[in-house]
Amino acid sequence: MLQTLLQVALTGATMGCIYALVALGFTLTIAAAGVVNFAYSEWVTYGAYIGVTLVAVLGLPLWLGLLLTVMLCAVLGYGFQLVVFAPLEGKHFLTTVSATIGVALAMQAAATLIWGPYALTLPTFFGSGSLTIGGVALFPHSLLIVGMTVVLIAAMQLALTRTDIGLRLQAAAQDPVAARLMGIPIRRMRTLAYCLSAALAGLAGFMVAPLFVVTTTMGFGLMLKGFAATIVGGWGSLKGAVLGGLAVGLIEAFGAAYLSSEYKDSIAFAMIVVVLLLRPSGLFPERIAEKF
Amino acid sequence: MLMRRSVCLAGLLLAATSLAAHAQSTLTLGMVIGTTGAFAGGEAPLVNGTKMAVADLNAKGGIGGKQITLVIEDTGSEQTGAVNAYNRILAQNPVAIMNTTLSGFVLSQMGTIQDEGIATFTGAASAQLAPDKKGVENLFRVRTSDSLVPTAAAKFALDTLGAKRIAILRANSEYGNGWRSAIEATLAARGLKPAASESFEGADRDVTPQLLRIKAADADVIIVAGDPPNHVVAVQQIKQLGLTAKVILSNGGVLPTTVKLYQPGAADGFYGTVDSVPGRDPAQAEWAARYRKQFNIEPDYSAAEYYDGVMMVAAAISKAGADPKAVVKALRTVAAYKGVGNIYTFANKGDGGQGVALVQIKGGVIDLAGSVQ
Numbered sequence A: 001m002l003q004t005l006l007q008v009a010l011t012g013a014t015m016g017c018i019y020a021l022v023a024l025g026f027t028l029t030i031a032a033a034g035v036v037n038f039a040y041s042e043w044v045t046y047g048a049y050i051g052v053t054l055v056a057v058l059g060l061p062l063w064l065g066l067l068l069t070v071m072l073c074a075v076l077g078y079g080f081q082l083v084v085f086a087p088l089e090g091k092h093f094l095t096t097v098s099a100t101i102g103v104a105l106a107m108q109a110a111a112t113l114i115w116g117p118y119a120l121t122l123p124t125f126f127g128s129g130s131l132t133i134g135g136v137a138l139f140p141h142s143l144l145i146v147g148m149t150v151v152l153i154a155a156m157q158l159a160l161t162r163t164d165i166g167l168r169l170q171a172a173a174q175d176p177v178a179a180r181l182m183g184i185p186i187r188r189m190r191t192l193a194y195c196l197s198a199a200l201a202g203l204a205g206f207m208v209a210p211l212f213v214v215t216t217t218m219g220f221g222l223m224l225k226g227f228a229a230t231i232v233g234g235w236g237s238l239k240g241a242v243l244g245g246l247a248v249g250l251i252e253a254f255g256a257a258y259l260s261s262e263y264k265d266s267i268a269f270a271m272i273v274v275v276l277l278l279r280p281s282g283l284f285p286e287r288i289a290e291k292f
Numbered sequence B: 001m002l003m004r005r006s007v008c009l010a011g012l013l014l015a016a017t018s019l020a021a022h023a024q025s026t027l028t029l030g031m032v033i034g035t036t037g038a039f040a041g042g043e044a045p046l047v048n049g050t051k052m053a054v055a056d057l058n059a060k061g062g063i064g065g066k067q068i069t070l071v072i073e074d075t076g077s078e079q080t081g082a083v084n085a086y087n088r089i090l091a092q093n094p095v096a097i098m099n100t101t102l103s104g105f106v107l108s109q110m111g112t113i114q115d116e117g118i119a120t121f122t123g124a125a126s127a128q129l130a131p132d133k134k135g136v137e138n139l140f141r142v143r144t145s146d147s148l149v150p151t152a153a154a155k156f157a158l159d160t161l162g163a164k165r166i167a168i169l170r171a172n173s174e175y176g177n178g179w180r181s182a183i184e185a186t187l188a189a190r191g192l193k194p195a196a197s198e199s200f201e202g203a204d205r206d207v208t209p210q211l212l213r214i215k216a217a218d219a220d221v222i223i224v225a226g227d228p229p230n231h232v233v234a235v236q237q238i239k240q241l242g243l244t245a246k247v248i249l250s251n252g253g254v255l256p257t258t259v260k261l262y263q264p265g266a267a268d269g270f271y272g273t274v275d276s277v278p279g280r281d282p283a284q285a286e287w288a289a290r291y292r293k294q295f296n297i298e299p300d301y302s303a304a305e306y307y308d309g310v311m312m313v314a315a316a317i318s319k320a321g322a323d324p325k326a327v328v329k330a331l332r333t334v335a336a337y338k339g340v341g342n343i344y345t346f347a348n349k350g351d352g353g354q355g356v357a358l359v360q361i362k363g364g365v366i367d368l369a370g371s372v373q
Helices: A001-035 A040-057 A062-088 A093-115 A140-164 A164-174 A176-181 A186-208 A218-233 A238-258 A264-278 A286-292 B001-027 B040-059 B079-090 B103-116 B149-160 B176-191 B206-214 B227-240 B282-295 B301-320 B326-331
Strands: A131-133 A136-138 B027-034 B066-076 B097-098 B119-122 B139-141 B168-169 B195-198 B222-225 B246-249 B269-272 B343-347 B358-363 B365-371
Touching: A001 A040, A001 A136, A001 A140, A001 A164, A001 A186, A001 A218, A001 A238, A001 B027, A001 B206, A040 A062, A040 A093, A040 A186, A040 A218, A040 B227, A062 A093, A062 A186, A062 B195, A131 B301, A136 A140, A140 A164, A140 A186, A140 A238, A176 A186, A176 B103, A186 A218, A186 B269, A218 A238, A218 A264, A218 B066, A264 B027, B001 B139, B027 B079, B027 B301, B040 B066, B040 B282, B040 B301, B079 B103, B103 B139, B103 B176, B119 B326, B149 B168, B149 B176, B149 B222, B149 B246, B149 B269, B168 B176, B168 B206, B176 B195, B176 B222, B195 B206, B222 B227, B222 B358, B227 B246, B246 B326, B269 B365, B301 B326
Parallel strands: B027 B066, B027 B097, B097 B119, B119 B139, B168 B195, B168 B222, B222 B246, B246 B269
Antiparallel strands: A131 A136, B269 B358, B358 B365
């Protein structure tokens, strides 16, 4: 009984960390630029496809493939903000949202043309075996995802609160007008947020590729869960995104294990409704969310 | 001015005449399939098989001297997209339509299929599409029905693998539900019940909770029914959790393109259902070699079945002409037609393919493990 509980908790935590990574990147653009980027699903998908290209096609080692994927996705984010977001800055909220949906559809079709219709995959860092400790199966790749997410979130927290550039980014997010008057280059800060967001998408895409199958639609389901995590955690709150992701992952896993696998998604979304009824601004709202 | 208008009219007339002449010298074969979206990968072999058949027929002079033009409309892997694509293809006046393999999509097109009366082929496996259920006169299944395949899987588990406690892990879809019903019926006929019956959504990428419940139910065989990505996730997590039960995967789990996605050794020893194994059948060696060369992938039964569908259309037109009603009538006389991917019967309300084989994954390739009548 205890083994099952621990196994479910581990699975829920792994999925929760994946959702948290996605939600974090998704929330960055909301917090820094007020943009809900529905093309984020494709950024995750492209991260996985770029990883497959670097590792499976070009034969690079996994670690180098991961590093290059994150860098290339950051470049993708830069290009994206240059072509899509910058020209639409100051336009109505829905105009930008519509643009991101259009770009997402175009990117999905382009992925089919570039990588073909067949599903692809990546090898894991530690093979397909698992360790068993106390009757609980531990899959090394899942542990890597959990560890990497924890380290990354800690590093981001430190960078945002203890470095000059992090504080500027926060200032630009919280009050762009005041930040501009203080001499903070808002445009550059937003560009940085887009690049960071895309890099996180690349990281998430690469890390889930061995667990999921790489298809043109793989990012969509993840983004939906990331979106749910963003709402549960608190709109525009980075801390909320992480904790919301973990909450969604754990509730899904425990709901499927102890209630019903048939109603797993219903349970997760019922939780969102309950949270929104009790705390309309999410579990961990931040002040920057108030401007929306 | 008058001169210029006359020249324009003459040009238009010439273009219209040449188009009409071209239309008369060719036959249009329609195809409604997902070339983008979630099911594009699963449906790509069907496009390959159809293209190969059209090329083979055209190389031999076409049908009755008329070359065949293949027109493809994309469903976008969505239900409404499938209905719209079917309507778009009708505007091209096709002699027959090679349709999507998604059962739910075909069910939603059923009214139009019946109203228009064009011979329509599908690889959709749902038992609901049988002629004595929701199927219609001009719908032809180039696949073995799900009234037979899951039953064969359950019988193989009971009779060959000696299963006493069978668990079902299936997609929460028309396809997965069909598998559950057929397996439950087979077990009930022997006075048995499933040890566990678990489901997952098509987009789910974690089935650990479901597998833990199956493990707790002490199942000795797990039958998994879903799409290729679902199988990849299930296989990996069965391996990670150290489940010792024998595993039978539905057709999507043993497609060559799916087997390539399993982590090394993860699916070794697992079984799967197929309609046939054209890549391993000596009788189909020439066809399989040409397929490999043309598309650079291992052939599978679904490509072979769509190839067969086009060949049956060609035979029907040769016999009865290109009138849609005549084509349907001719196809309804087909009995025990042995194609590359299956043996088909449409006569006397025949439901198409009848072959079911069990394969086993060994070292990343599939081997025939048995066939069930």
